[in-house]
Amino acid sequence: MEGLAWDVLLGAGAVFALGAVSPGPSLMVVLRNTMIGGRRQGVMCALGHGLGFGIYAGMAVFGLIVLLEEAPDVFIGLQLIGCVLLGYYGWSMWHANHDQLFNEDLGSGAQGFAEGFAIAFFNPKIALFLVAVLAQVLQPDMNLLSKAAVGLLGMTIDAVWYLLVALVLTGTPWLDQLKERAALIHRITALVLWGFGLSVLFSL
Numbered sequence: 001m002e003g004l005a006w007d008v009l010l011g012a013g014a015v016f017a018l019g020a021v022s023p024g025p026s027l028m029v030v031l032r033n034t035m036i037g038g039r040r041q042g043v044m045c046a047l048g049h050g051l052g053f054g055i056y057a058g059m060a061v062f063g064l065i066v067l068l069e070e071a072p073d074v075f076i077g078l079q080l081i082g083c084v085l086l087g088y089y090g091w092s093m094w095h096a097n098h099d100q101l102f103n104e105d106l107g108s109g110a111q112g113f114a115e116g117f118a119i120a121f122f123n124p125k126i127a128l129f130l131v132a133v134l135a136q137v138l139q140p141d142m143n144l145l146s147k148a149a150v151g152l153l154g155m156t157i158d159a160v161w162y163l164l165v166a167l168v169l170t171g172t173p174w175l176d177q178l179k180e181r182a183a184l185i186h187r188i189t190a191l192v193l194w195g196f197g198l199s200v201l202f203s204l
Contacts, residue, residue, distance in 0.1 A: 005146040009153055011137040016057075016154045018192055019129065020161040022093065029119045030162045033112055034170045042166030045116035049162050052120030054155020060130040061150045064138050085132035086197040090190035096183070116162070130154070136197070 026049055034042025120126060134150070168174075 004149055005139060005142055008137050008139060008142065008146060009149060012134060012150050013153050013157060015133045015192065016157040017161075018188065019133075020158050022186055026119055026162070027165065029115055030165050031170060033115060034166045039166055039170070041112045042170065043163060044112040046162030046166050047159055048113035048116030048118075049120045050116075050155050050159025052117040053126065053158040054151055055121060056126055056130055057134075057154030058148070058151030060134050061138065061147050064131065064134055065142055065147060080201075081132075083132075083136075083197040083201055085128055086136075087194060089129060089132065090194045090197075093186040093190040096186050120158075136199070 030042055030045050030049065033045040138150075
């Protein structure tokens with residue numbers, strides 16, 4: 001049995017982690033559910049968000065692998081589009097209005113698990129982000145185990161981060177520090193995304 005593609009997992013995991021810790025609407029949904037319904041509701045929201053993100057990651061992996069194996073020219077075109085998207089996402093994060101970031105009205109909607117799942121699964125930006133990132137790190141002929149591992153890794157990193165928010169960060173000075181450093185976190189993420197894009201352009 002073939003082993004895991006550790007280089008793919010490392011590259012994808014690094015971006016998954018940076019994407020998860022970047023403050024934004026998903027963080028606010030988890031925080032709001034925790035404040036309204038307590039930590040139990042916050043935990044359920046985190047698990048729902050992780051599931052929604054993981055489904056997207058799995059769909060992106062398996063769909064992109066088919067293109068990589070069956071239509072390499074189309075995949076190269078997708079990589080180029082991905083580079084443009086990575087550049088755009090980096091620019092958006094670098095120039096985000098951090099003063100208004102934590103004052104967004106996210107609406108009422110469902111609470112707990114359903115709301116966490118919805119904010120992840122029905123956010124088209126997450127799908128585009130995953131395609132842009134994974135198109136740069138996937139390899140042809142990846143085995144089923146490696147494909148599934150990438151999706152599970154995305155789900156695990158996402159869920160674990162928001163579980164930490166609900167269980168550990170909420171109500172502590174750490175969360176305030178995270179908010180204060182939102183600009184720095186976004187700009188570090190932007191630099192990583194630009195680096196991914198440039199590395200692919202030079203390798204084509």
